[in-house]
Amino acid sequence: MTEQTVTLQPGEAKVVTFEAIPHEARTYHVSVNGLSGSFVAIRIIANLSGVVTDAETGSPLGDIRVLFWGIGNAWTDTRTDASGRYVFEGIEPGTYVLRIFEPGYEIFEGVVTLHQGDNELNVSLTPLLLPLANLYGVVFAGKKEIYIDNAKVTIDGVTTYTNASGNYGFEEFFGTALPPGTYTITVTKEGYQTFETDITLREGANFLDIQLLTVSQGEVNILGITINTSPPVVGKRVALSVSLTNQSGVTASYHLDIYVDGLRILSWNGTLLHRQGSNIGAVFTPTRAGIHTAKADLNYGREVLTKDFEVFPA
Template sequence: GPDGSGSVYTTGNIYVSSAPAGASAILDGGHSQLFTAGTFRGVEPGTHQVLITLQGFQPYTTTVKVSAGATGNVIATLPPVTSPGGISVSSTPRGAGVYVDDIYMGKTNQVVGNLAAGPHRVVVSEAGYVTWEETVQVRSKEVIPVAVTLVAEVNAASGDLLVSSTPTGASVYIDGNYRGSTPVDDSLDINDLSPGTYTISVKKPGYQEYATTITLQAGRKVQVFAPLTPAEQTAASVEISSTPAGADVFVNNLYMGITPLSFHDVSAGTYTVDIRMEGYVPFSSSGQVIPGQSVHVIAALSPVQTPAPTTKAPTGALAVVMAFVMTGIVCLLVARR
């Protein structure tokens, strides 16, 4: 979580939000993954790539410069795919992994819909077979059939890893690199791994991380099932929002990004939140965060009043202060378990 001032920061953060929310954000082609809105933490200073995808919407990619101790922001509006088309992928043998534009879509035979018209990179792969790859032109309101006959490798150079979890939708990391999320009623098929020993991590917010080590042999399959257990509530989550949105947020005098923001795995302790926006009265709130708590900081920012020449009784000023209290200007830390 946010640290107190006085710390020396060697890494930064990247905050990612999208409209609509709930999109997959991938950092540097698979180094890390989250679902919007969220924050990549501990990012090395320098330039990084963020890819945001959501089924039925056009993907968004951008680069963001990260400085130590600072948070870079990626705010994406995803335009819906208009007049989408699809691809129907079948293979011999069946059950091969299908990737469209580097995103895992499931196993053959598989219909992938909601694709924008134009070229899409299709990859079909199965351990023990040569990976098939081609660019397919998708046409609006059509489903393009793609039939693939996989050729067996003479000397299989890779093994096959199948990862499933309960609940599904968990992020799978191999030796620290994000490789996809566990699908419903299926397993994530990763079949480009050379023989060797790998550390598998399965993560989902609100659950304890599942980790195991596997040894993979060429041409062989290894199945990993991750039963995730709910996380013990040692950390808290904090959401910070403002009306209007887009205000600068400082936590313990450290700049964290612009509203709305959400933080997970926040350590217990006392925090001061300052929210500032040009032309509005600054908001400041201090509060105690306890383990397992979900804290919402809501700031209803009020425009800076230009004093009007008047000598009337100060009832209006009192009413304004009361309105501030009612709308959460003075201090609103709504805590709910």
């Protein structure tokens, strides 16, 4: 309560002024010797808005969480709209903290003093420097004596081409490096079979050399399977061979797997000239008598030939 004592002489008048600081928005009543009046204290408010953008591209960032609190007070939050705009309304003027945390960006935290009415604070978030993986290698045919130029190498939609020496690279210098992770790499070149495999890239330098196999234009490249040990006996080494011939019309690279009863006993890679043949030998030691099956698999299932043969007791 505020009081003043005023002494007046007969016929004298005086204006009495009171000053008070309201602490909340409501109606206040004033009374002087039975005379009364009132006044309404209005709440003074501030609004805060702004746009959140990417510091590098300038693009607005939508659906970003924005935290806001007065020093020592509880926080509130909102999210940016599609245009990157956030809004806090109906705030008492004063000093506040604004904080924005978004994965992939540096954390923003700033102190802002709000005055009555509209206030604006635009924020540019700085992208984090993510670790990158580089990949290098050479694309070749045969036993690295044929280097393939202008082969198309693609990882996760990013494409490069081999140079005259068959070298390729996905690297930071050219803007083609990738975040560490597992990717599918695909290599294509006319006249060769498409190569595709998964590769896990780690931060820094990674290396992968790739062998391409020539597309076969002939109908038959495996001529036959021969059992060279007669008779095959349990516990004794048995020799067999697979006869190949290149009927593709060009020098071609081949990959051959030889199996006996589903167990691979030999893998072979080689290059043959047109119409050149080769006998690929392998050995195994049978552990049981009876019928066994040998299988020749050329170029990962492109051509397959099987042969049954009998092994006799020792």
